[in-house]
Amino acid sequence: MSQAYRHVLQLAETIGPRGSCTEAERKAAHYIKTELGRSKLNLMEEQFKAVSSFSWVFGLIDLLFIVAALIFPSRPKPGFFLALFAFIAFILESSTFPFLSRLLPKKSSQNVIAHIPARSKPIRKVIITAHYDSSRSALNFSPKLVKGFRRSYLLLVGAMASEVFLYALAVFTSLSPRLLWFLSLPCVLYILVTFLTLLHRELAGEYTPGANDNASGVAVLLEVAKILTRFPLITTEVTLVATGAEESGTNGALAYLRRHRPSKDTYVINLDNLGIGHLTVVTAEGILGAKAASPELLSLAKTVAAEKNLALRFAPYHLLTTDGTVFLMRNYPAVSLMAFDEEGLLPNWHWPTDQVSFVNPENLNAAKELVLGILRKLES
Ligand SMILES: [Zn+2]
Numbered sequence: 001m002s003q004a005y006r007h008v009l010q011l012a013e014t015i016g017p018r019g020s021c022t023e024a025e026r027k028a029a030h031y032i033k034t035e036l037g038r039s040k041l042n043l044m045e046e047q048f049k050a051v052s053s054f055s056w057v058f059g060l061i062d063l064l065f066i067v068a069a070l071i072f073p074s075r076p077k078p079g080f081f082l083a084l085f086a087f088i089a090f091i092l093e094s095s096t097f098p099f100l101s102r103l104l105p106k107k108s109s110q111n112v113i114a115h116i117p118a119r120s121k122p123i124r125k126v127i128i129t130a131h132y133d134s135s136r137s138a139l140n141f142s143p144k145l146v147k148g149f150r151r152s153y154l155l156l157v158g159a160m161a162s163e164v165f166l167y168a169l170a171v172f173t174s175l176s177p178r179l180l181w182f183l184s185l186p187c188v189l190y191i192l193v194t195f196l197t198l199l200h201r202e203l204a205g206e207y208t209p210g211a212n213d214n215a216s217g218v219a220v221l222l223e224v225a226k227i228l229t230r231f232p233l234i235t236t237e238v239t240l241v242a243t244g245a246e247e248s249g250t251n252g253a254l255a256y257l258r259r260h261r262p263s264k265d266t267y268v269i270n271l272d273n274l275g276i277g278h279l280t281v282v283t284a285e286g287i288l289g290a291k292a293a294s295p296e297l298l299s300l301a302k303t304v305a306a307e308k309n310l311a312l313r314f315a316p317y318h319l320l321t322t323d324g325t326v327f328l329m330r331n332y333p334a335v336s337l338m339a340f341d342e343e344g345l346l347p348n349w350h351w352p353t354d355q356v357s358f359v360n361p362e363n364l365n366a367a368k369e370l371v372l373g374i375l376r377k378l379e380s
Contacts, residue, residue: 004364005361012356019133020050020052025133028218036114036225041240047108051245058090061100063195064086067082068167069163072181076170096250096325098254125265127240129243130217137205138205156194157288209355216274217272221242238375273339274339276360278311279310279312283316284316285322287318291328300374304370307373
């Protein structure tokens, strides 16, 4: 059994489901710290406060849209402004900029950080991230519905935008507010269904073992760390950041950025869902707009794949945000390495079947080779 696979086993089976801000998440942090400690690295565990689920903020936003529809017939103007406010909040939260979630109750999570200094004077810095928490399951991740995840998400955005647009017409033109309100009702109904799905997720969803998402990424991070401490890079300083509370809203990556404010020329390689399917370099990320990955890192990945004979794909990722999205949205030269099935989906994504037995050790090894290859190419 490869050491990387053993890490996946430890995280996803021995520790098990690692919900954001839970005791199991803390245990996983402790495991990662112990493993990195074996390489005698300079280690830090940094606590931060985070929401424990993304359902709360998005549920609240859905509720604001519903309240806007309820007050609109008697008070169109406040109804319109409330819907507009909710839409702005939705766009910000979906783009890794916390807005309403700042007001929600928080729990504790932590990042585990390790520095691997360069052998001589460093001239560049690289951050490698991988989250170790696992998500709660939800109906829209079920095998039947997950194929339409993006479509239903975009429908939701469409419903929200339409509600705002129709109420704006009522406020700023002489069209009948009553008619426009009737027209908005299908949109409001769709938003209500989304709200109920989020509520169901909190009441009936279960934390997944998170073998692929993302014990696989952490396993690759730990193996890369081991090799880099044996053979450090010459002019490149590497910081490993195992993030907590990613699944509740990329909170670990945000907390790291807030505390450390790395310079804007710091490269970032994010490892997420690497255990099953085709190893892929993500060329652009974002469910609403797409933020392009660093052209330099993409081109280095291409060279490494050719030299090491790795079967590597290049594709955009248009589902939920990753730690990589956080850095891309703030204009860091970043890239996410992931793996997808034939349909371009993450196998067993946010579902109880995200188990160790489905993780392919070959995948982890290929991803490790790719990361090491990119790092060495950066130096040459
Ligand atoms: Zn993930």
